[in-house]
Amino acid sequence: xxxxLSRWRAGLSKTSKATFGQIAALLGATEIKPDTWDDLExxxxxxxxxxxxxxxxxxxxxxxxxxEGLTRANxxxxxxxxDLRKRLDSPPPLNLRDRPSVILVVGVNGSGKTTTxxxxxxxxxxxxxxxxxxxxxxxxxxxxxxxxxxxxxLKVEVISGAPESDPGAVAFNAVQAGVARGVDVIMIDTAGxxxxxxxxMEELKKVNRVVGKAxxxxxxxxxxxxxxxxxxxxxxxxxAFKDAVNVTGVILSKLDSSARGGMAFAIQxxxxxxxxxxGLGEKPEDLQPFDPDAFVEGILSSS
Amino acid sequence: xxENLTGRLNQIFDQLRRRGKLSEADVDxxxxxxxxxxxxxxxxxxVVKSFIARVRERAVGVEVSKALNPGQQVIKIxxxxxxxxxxxxxxxxxxxxxxRVIMMVGLQGSGKTTGxxxxxRxxxxxxxxxxxxAGDPYRPAAVQQLQQLGxxxxxxxxxxxxxxxxxxxxxxxxxxxxxxxxxxIMDTAGRSQLDAELMDELKAIAAxxxxxxxxxxxxxxxxxxALNIAQGFRGNVSITGLMLTKxxxxxxGGAAISIRSVTGVPIKFIGTGEKLDALExxxxxxxxxxxxxxxxxxxxxxxxxxxxxxxxxxxxxxxADRMMKGQFSLEDWLEQMKQMKKMGxxxxxxxxxxxxxxxxxxxxxxxxxxxxxxSSEAIIHSMTLKERRNPDILNASRRRRIAAGSGxxxxxxxxxxxxxxxxxxxxxxxxxxxxxxxxxxxx
Numbered sequence: 167x168x169x170x171l172s173r174w175r176a177g178l179s180k181t182s183k184a185t186f187g188q189i190a191a192l193l194g195a196t197e198i199k200p201d202t203w204d205d206l207e208x209x210x211x212x213x214x215x216x217x218x219x220x221x222x223x224x225x226x227x228x229x230x231x232x233x234e235g236l237t238r239a240n241x242x243x244x245x246x247x248x249d250l251r252k253r254l255d256s257p258p259p260l261n262l263r264d265r266p267s268v269i270l271v272v273g274v275n276g277s278g279k280t281t282t283x284x285x286x287x288x289x290x291x292x293x294x295x296x297x298x299x300x301x302x303x304x305x306x307x308x309x310x311x312x313x314x315x316x317x318x319x320l321k322v323e324v325i326s327g328a329p330e331s332d333p334g335a336v337a338f339n340a341v342q343a344g345v346a347r348g349v350d351v352i353m354i355d356t357a358g359x360x361x362x363x364x365x366x367m368e369e370l371k372k373v374n375r376v377v378g379k380a381x382x383x384x385x386x387x388x389x390x391x392x393x394x395x396x397x398x399x400x401x402x403x404x405x406a407f408k409d410a411v412n413v414t415g416v417i418l419s420k421l422d423s424s425a426r427g428g429m430a431f432a433i434q435x436x437x438x439x440x441x442x443x444x445g446l447g448e449k450p451e452d453l454q455p456f457d458p459d460a461f462v463e464g465i466l467s468s469s
Numbered sequence: 470x471x472e473n474l475t476g477r478l479n480q481i482f483d484q485l486r487r488r489g490k491l492s493e494a495d496v497d498x499x500x501x502x503x504x505x506x507x508x509x510x511x512x513x514x515x516v517v518k519s520f521i522a523r524v525r526e527r528a529v530g531v532e533v534s535k536a537l538n539p540g541q542q543v544i545k546i547x548x549x550x551x552x553x554x555x556x557x558x559x560x561x562x563x564x565x566x567x568x569r570v571i572m573m574v575g576l577q578g579s580g581k582t583t584g585x586x587x588x589x590r591x592x593x594x595x596x597x598x599x600x601x602x603a604g605d606p607y608r609p610a611a612v613q614q615l616q617q618l619g620x621x622x623x624x625x626x627x628x629x630x631x632x633x634x635x636x637x638x639x640x641x642x643x644x645x646x647x648x649x650x651x652x653x654i655m656d657t658a659g660r661s662q663l664d665a666e667l668m669d670e671l672k673a674i675a676a677x678x679x680x681x682x683x684x685x686x687x688x689x690x691x692x693x694x695a696l697n698i699a700q701g702f703r704g705n706v707s708i709t710g711l712m713l714t715k716x717x718x719x720x721x722g723g724a725a726i727s728i729r730s731v732t733g734v735p736i737k738f739i740g741t742g743e744k745l746d747a748l749e750x751x752x753x754x755x756x757x758x759x760x761x762x763x764x765x766x767x768x769x770x771x772x773x774x775x776x777x778x779x780x781x782x783x784x785x786x787x788x789a790d791r792m793m794k795g796q797f798s799l800e801d802w803l804e805q806m807k808q809m810k811k812m813g814x815x816x817x818x819x820x821x822x823x824x825x826x827x828x829x830x831x832x833x834x835x836x837x838x839x840x841x842x843x844s845s846e847a848i849i850h851s852m853t854l855k856e857r858r859n860p861d862i863l864n865a866s867r868r869r870r871i872a873a874g875s876g877x878x879x880x881x882x883x884x885x886x887x888x889x890x891x892x893x894x895x896x897x898x899x900x901x902x903x904x905x906x907x908x909x910x911x912x
Binding site (some may be wrong): 208211212213214217274275276277278281305306307308309311312314315316360361362363364365368393395396397398399400402403420422423424425426428429448 | 505508509510511513514515576577578579580586607608609610611613614615616617618621661662663688690691692693694695697698701715717718719720721723724743834835836
């Protein structure tokens, strides 16, 4: 646990070292003034929490100042931390009991699906699980090669098809191969697609259906990889993917960038989707189970 | 969800009578909405503040013009200010000795490599000899990605995984110089602006090849961090332009205004799709109405304009005249369907629609619509000229003949005629209300 926390700190410290203690400066030992609320609003908006979540957090804190008689700004820090934390669930334990368990990984272009899959594979390998990967991004140039390089490095079999071939067929073959080899987990990489592209979302639905045909009851998990630098559009993305392929969890990638990933709050609240993992760096071990406490600290240390 | 600023402002001003000047109270009420609209669009918090202050100052006391209602008047001021801040589209700097180096920089996954390919295609189509350089040895298969794009475009790609990117850049530059290339596009690895080591690498590349253009590639879906990221890159290399990617989604692209207003770096390109020809020069008016949540109506109009040649413009005018006189026939309808098809894939057009119309359009399968277009066309083609001009004569036996001729069922013919009657009715309504009823569609 200590190790995990320190990794979170290392990942987040890159982002906050310049501004660390900003919230302390903001909410010093002075009295709560009208400015304090403006400053807090600025802090939350700039962490991409969005208008609704920000307004709801501020309302709650204002209510607390009345009912609990908070008068000093630094008392607000504790209240703010507690309120933000309350809005996030701890990630549920992974349920990969089925053998094989099929995980479909989806997301918009450039969100970090392939890299995340590689990190997940390394993580599951460390838990002594056997893995097979399906390279169903047959569209983007060299996407298959990208997954193949990771497969070679991790010594994991990668099932792929010809460029421009049907991604559903690749997914089908991958699941069949995984079943035949008796692996524990099959992960299917899909092409990045904007959630507004009707045809591409239909294609994704088809991949999802085909996987279910290859192995009834699968995919067991559908994970959406979401770039932590995304702003208000994140909610629309998550909603569209959830509607299309029944996403079961979100992975927040690139949280080691300077962005705070505040849209996670709205996604959790509006869509009830748990945040499962966070990407905190380039190395395989930099993918960590989502830690709501560390995440909230990251928000509070922002500028 | 904040969908349409025009609608919201109209609501506010609905309670007010039209009057001479915008009062402070009017403007304050409107500015609250504008404030929300800009934050919804991911414009940076501080930028929204200063922008609102500027607009407020301009708007108070402004005479409401006869042609506009107060809401529209405010929108106009906001829009003008936004367009002014976004600035004119800047062309690529193609001056100085050849080869001219264009360096692509940005965060991971922003779209640098695809952007490099699109740019190579564009410049080549303008007659430039282009070389691309694969400067990302870190991400697995990034080099292959650029190589495959190069093959598709028939553009040579310099790559060598054993060299550090600055060394590779230097070698490629010498090669481009000897080979008489006009442009060298340098792809680089994605990096965070906080990564000092990789920022030093960018500086080293720039020092070796002295780019005339360093384009910061920014994902249009990015949130509040856009400004810090741009500032971070700018603190290390001299950014000469922005390429805003993934604009074919439904993000509002507020990052453009944040970066532009604080750094002054001009926006040069917009990426609008996964294919290599989906690169556009940016238009401030279009981007402004998008940031304000008013859809891309100008883009839609442009597409329509591009599809209409002079001849069809004439026939369209005739069409419109006939429509206004209530003489709109099936022949005209056929003509319209043809024009609409020329505007490009329906899915793209639907994405440009604002507000409720856009939301409604996204529920529809464009393929289905295109199929129904096709069958409608076939049905009308199977009619005689007389029938097209006067659908009233279409009795049962004529309908059976048409169905057989176009390979559909009689019900399909009936449906088409019913749809046509409805369209006719709508035309008559527009004629009566002078188009005012249409406004509601855009609300």
